[in-house]
Amino acid sequence: MADDTTDTKSSNQMWGGRFASGPDAIMEEINASIGFDKKLFAQDIRGSIAHATMLAHQGIISAEDKDKIVHGLNTILSEIESGNFEFSRQLEDIHMNVEARLATLIGPAAGRLHTARSRNDQVALDFRLWVKEELQKTEQMLTHLIAAFLDRAEEHAESVMPGFTHLQTAQPVTFGHHCMAYVEMFGRDRSRVRHAIEHLDESPIGAAALAGTGYPIDRHMTAKALGFREPTRNSIDTVSDRDFAIEFLSIAAIAGMHLSRLAEEIVIWSTPQFGFVRLSDAFSTGSSIMPQKKNPDAAELVRAKTGRINGSLVALLTIMKGLPLAYSKDMQEDKEQVFDAAESLELAIAAMTGMVRDMTVNTARMKAAAGSGYSTATDLADWLVREAGLPFRDAHHVTGRAVALAESKGCDLAELPLSDLQAIHPDITDKVYDVLTVEASVASRKSFGGTAPSEVRKQIAFWRARN
Numbered sequence: 001m002a003d004d005t006t007d008t009k010s011s012n013q014m015w016g017g018r019f020a021s022g023p024d025a026i027m028e029e030i031n032a033s034i035g036f037d038k039k040l041f042a043q044d045i046r047g048s049i050a051h052a053t054m055l056a057h058q059g060i061i062s063a064e065d066k067d068k069i070v071h072g073l074n075t076i077l078s079e080i081e082s083g084n085f086e087f088s089r090q091l092e093d094i095h096m097n098v099e100a101r102l103a104t105l106i107g108p109a110a111g112r113l114h115t116a117r118s119r120n121d122q123v124a125l126d127f128r129l130w131v132k133e134e135l136q137k138t139e140q141m142l143t144h145l146i147a148a149f150l151d152r153a154e155e156h157a158e159s160v161m162p163g164f165t166h167l168q169t170a171q172p173v174t175f176g177h178h179c180m181a182y183v184e185m186f187g188r189d190r191s192r193v194r195h196a197i198e199h200l201d202e203s204p205i206g207a208a209a210l211a212g213t214g215y216p217i218d219r220h221m222t223a224k225a226l227g228f229r230e231p232t233r234n235s236i237d238t239v240s241d242r243d244f245a246i247e248f249l250s251i252a253a254i255a256g257m258h259l260s261r262l263a264e265e266i267v268i269w270s271t272p273q274f275g276f277v278r279l280s281d282a283f284s285t286g287s288s289i290m291p292q293k294k295n296p297d298a299a300e301l302v303r304a305k306t307g308r309i310n311g312s313l314v315a316l317l318t319i320m321k322g323l324p325l326a327y328s329k330d331m332q333e334d335k336e337q338v339f340d341a342a343e344s345l346e347l348a349i350a351a352m353t354g355m356v357r358d359m360t361v362n363t364a365r366m367k368a369a370a371g372s373g374y375s376t377a378t379d380l381a382d383w384l385v386r387e388a389g390l391p392f393r394d395a396h397h398v399t400g401r402a403v404a405l406a407e408s409k410g411c412d413l414a415e416l417p418l419s420d421l422q423a424i425h426p427d428i429t430d431k432v433y434d435v436l437t438v439e440a441s442v443a444s445r446k447s448f449g450g451t452a453p454s455e456v457r458k459q460i461a462f463w464r465a466r467n
Helices: 025-031 034-057 063-081 094-112 119-155 175-200 219-225 235-240 243-269 297-320 329-358 363-370 377-388 392-409 418-424 430-434 438-444 453-466
Strands: 160-165 168-174
Touching (some): 034 063, 034 119, 034 219, 034 329, 063 094, 094 119, 119 235, 119 243, 119 329, 119 453, 160 363, 160 438, 168 175, 168 363, 168 438, 175 453, 243 297, 297 329, 377 430, 377 438, 392 418
């Protein structure tokens, strides 16, 4: 999308004067953005209607011309939505395509629409409106994903599974508690989305090319008409700002990272070696030569989409990093990155929501794995501190000896005879067996935010109230 004052223009006669001669084929190819910015047609027309209405209200154009413009723009909107609008590369971008068609429909009155504005503030408006709507859509999708996790967490508040650090069995937790970890992650993502909407909720229209305008426009009127909190406060920053797009990509990258971590766990959990979950056929595929296989392709593709989103963020940061104020044509390259990332994020959230709701959880397999790797060793150490009065470091040493003995005998801690435990430390009694089961371990973790089923249910209630 071009700067009204500096860019080489196409051969269309709307430019006139010294811009009447058209660029060569290479310039047309590099300059045109209609191939992707036509996605902004609804926002462009909405902004133009608000602008024309304000111009008429301020007496800058006549009410008759305003009515013609609004009717023509609504006609164009219907044509585009019905697929009957022919976009032209020679007209460069969505703005000029709409304006050229408007001139055909209503004649000279169309030329009054561009009074007191530039393509610079026009594209800033279109893009900002589009990103705002996409953020609102993302907020809704994250809410649905959080709801899916809340349902699974409630269903499995007492289902025991191994908790991991370094992908090694650490301590028993519940599957409900593990699900709530993702509720927290996606809750933060949603919070970032809401803050981003607040940050961008300012209307750029009226900043014109970079210095504002001498016409007596009412920017507060157009801001209100377009659903913005207020107009932007500096015309130079307005046309050179793409923070809202970068912030969207940053949010998408963080959310994508969370989705990718979840996808990785689903890939691992669905292997025969783990067998914790089974994905539905809707989110799996088979092998072309191995009939026994059920591949978690949806999860793997979610994991891969994150790479595309990250690339879009880096691309736009790189595009913007060396630009002087105010507008530069480099900024035309911002939209494809955002459009691609938005599509990837939407697909990833939708796929993950479906997988979470549809997958079958093998609670028996999880429980069996929860007791492996001496996962209740910390419970033994805590019992020695609490019941035998040992300093934790001493209790840690005693527990280590007990684990070594169990390993040498090929049994779990709970299967060691009391005599063996007392040989390691005489103050151990048979009450220690009350804490060496995975159920007892999980139930004891009642600290705020802990894995005890009672605490998990408290957090579920908290999130249901705010979701």
